[in-house]
Amino acid sequence: MSQPTVNSDATNQTDVPVEEVDLLVVGGGKAGKSLAMLRAKAGDKVVMVERDKVGGTCINVACIPTKTLISAARVLREVQGSQTYGVTLPEQDGGADALAQARIELASFRARKEAVVGGMVAAHEKMFPASGMDFVKGTARFVGERTVEIALNDGGLRRVRGAKVLINTGTTPSVPPIEGLSDVRYWTSEDLLTLPELPSSLIVLGGGVIGVEMASLMGLLGVPVTIVHAGPHILDREDEDVAAEVTAGLEALGVTVLTGARASKAAAAADGNGVVVTTADGHEVSGSHLLVALGRTPVTAGLGLETAGVELTERGFVRVDDHLRTTAENVYAAGDVAGTPQFTHASWNDFRVLRDLFAGKEASTTGRLIPWAVFTTPELGHVGMSEAEAREAGYEVRVAKTPTAAVPRAKTLGHTEGFFKVIIDAPTDLILGAAIIGAEASEVVTSIQMAMLGDLTWQQVRDAVITHPTMSEGLNIVLDSLG
Numbered sequence: 001m002s003q004p005t006v007n008s009d010a011t012n013q014t015d016v017p018v019e020e021v022d023l024l025v026v027g028g029g030k031a032g033k034s035l036a037m038l039r040a041k042a043g044d045k046v047v048m049v050e051r052d053k054v055g056g057t058c059i060n061v062a063c064i065p066t067k068t069l070i071s072a073a074r075v076l077r078e079v080q081g082s083q084t085y086g087v088t089l090p091e092q093d094g095g096a097d098a099l100a101q102a103r104i105e106l107a108s109f110r111a112r113k114e115a116v117v118g119g120m121v122a123a124h125e126k127m128f129p130a131s132g133m134d135f136v137k138g139t140a141r142f143v144g145e146r147t148v149e150i151a152l153n154d155g156g157l158r159r160v161r162g163a164k165v166l167i168n169t170g171t172t173p174s175v176p177p178i179e180g181l182s183d184v185r186y187w188t189s190e191d192l193l194t195l196p197e198l199p200s201s202l203i204v205l206g207g208g209v210i211g212v213e214m215a216s217l218m219g220l221l222g223v224p225v226t227i228v229h230a231g232p233h234i235l236d237r238e239d240e241d242v243a244a245e246v247t248a249g250l251e252a253l254g255v256t257v258l259t260g261a262r263a264s265k266a267a268a269a270a271d272g273n274g275v276v277v278t279t280a281d282g283h284e285v286s287g288s289h290l291l292v293a294l295g296r297t298p299v300t301a302g303l304g305l306e307t308a309g310v311e312l313t314e315r316g317f318v319r320v321d322d323h324l325r326t327t328a329e330n331v332y333a334a335g336d337v338a339g340t341p342q343f344t345h346a347s348w349n350d351f352r353v354l355r356d357l358f359a360g361k362e363a364s365t366t367g368r369l370i371p372w373a374v375f376t377t378p379e380l381g382h383v384g385m386s387e388a389e390a391r392e393a394g395y396e397v398r399v400a401k402t403p404t405a406a407v408p409r410a411k412t413l414g415h416t417e418g419f420f421k422v423i424i425d426a427p428t429d430l431i432l433g434a435a436i437i438g439a440e441a442s443e444v445v446t447s448i449q450m451a452m453l454g455d456l457t458w459q460q461v462r463d464a465v466i467t468h469p470t471m472s473e474g475l476n477i478v479l480d481s482l483g
Helices: 030-041 057-061 063-080 095-100 106-131 209-220 240-252 344-358 387-392 408-413 441-453 458-462 471-480
Strands: 018-026 046-050 134-144 147-152 157-167 171-173 202-205 225-228 255-258 263-268 275-279 284-287 289-292 296-298 331-333 372-374 379-384 397-403 419-425 430-438
Touching: 018 030, 018 147, 030 046, 030 106, 030 157, 030 344, 046 157, 057 063, 057 106, 063 095, 063 106, 063 209, 134 157, 202 209, 202 275, 202 284, 209 225, 209 240, 209 255, 209 372, 225 284, 240 255, 240 379, 240 419, 240 430, 275 289, 372 441, 379 441, 387 397, 387 419, 387 430, 397 471, 408 471, 419 471, 430 441, 430 458, 430 471, 441 458, 441 471, 458 471
Parallel strands: 018 046, 018 157, 046 134, 157 331, 202 225, 202 289, 225 255
Antiparallel strands: 134 147, 147 157, 171 296, 263 275, 275 284, 372 379, 379 430, 397 419, 419 430
């Protein structure tokens, strides 16, 4: 939830009575809305404040719209290549050539995304009041211990004090101080998802998850893309071979990947059409549009956290312990703003921790096994340690690795790019992590996660009877390579 500064005149209205509630939630992200509904259904008096996006970032400007657009773009690519599968049109309708020339209709492409998002937002607008919570649309600012003042979106002011308070305000796209950037037109990931127009060419600053997903999306749509990334390879947390394989997939879509390239300057093109980015070594990259995908910043400005006794970390996130407690008594924080890995499923797990703590049970964020997926083409699914992380941690490592092309289901799908890679602790035979690149990798990685949670050895996974032909069968195949 974005938190602009509250009007000082409004905040001086000290005659506004303070409402006492059992739980006050500031920001309606995944953890916040889930806890608010749960406690309200249990009979607690709950107020949840959200300034803007009903349902949170994921539904409105992140996971759901992004994956909706990527799914549609993949359909386009399948149609264009449908002759490979023996699909064509009658000659009078253009035959196979007509399918190869298929293009998106931007308004309809955008409308489908908006329909999916709109449906989920509408569902939340029904669920919130049905739970019994008081859902307040407005901007909250702490004015005392566990007390906020809310400037209501429709006018007016409320003051609310919670016996317990949860901060769940999330993050917003980061825009670093690059010379000239403020003087040119640029998009953040949230801007791009509105699809005001399709670029004729796109520069992407940043080769993290957001940057590579957006580059892959645009590549599927036929837009020439250049990624400018400061690190030695994209997706910094991944092993070099994993990053190289994802890079190859991007290049197959017409994406140029520049690594070791730190953007130092941005300027309008000489003809006024487009943007030119200059890297630290003087290389120039031109494009009609510029996407800044250089991470996300916690939304804490204007919240008045210092008044509430809530401290921030050096990076600006709310400081919490492994029980999600802040430095202020009975004030908690969850999700992105608390430094939780920036995935909706991680925020959902924060909710589970708080749910159990509030019910008097033991719960902690320590030792969580959080997988992630990158919805490039092909997909990347990752769980646990990378090979480099395992070696750095001192493990005696064995690595199983097999091309995705060895999986029968990949052949039937016609998508054989990628590989399966599993990292094993040699003395114990336990699985430390895995990276899977290929069709449906985002789904397959869950099987490895379950094996890790169950302390299964690699031999047990190798010998498991997995349905044939499925992409998950690749786990049998890759581990069989170890003997």
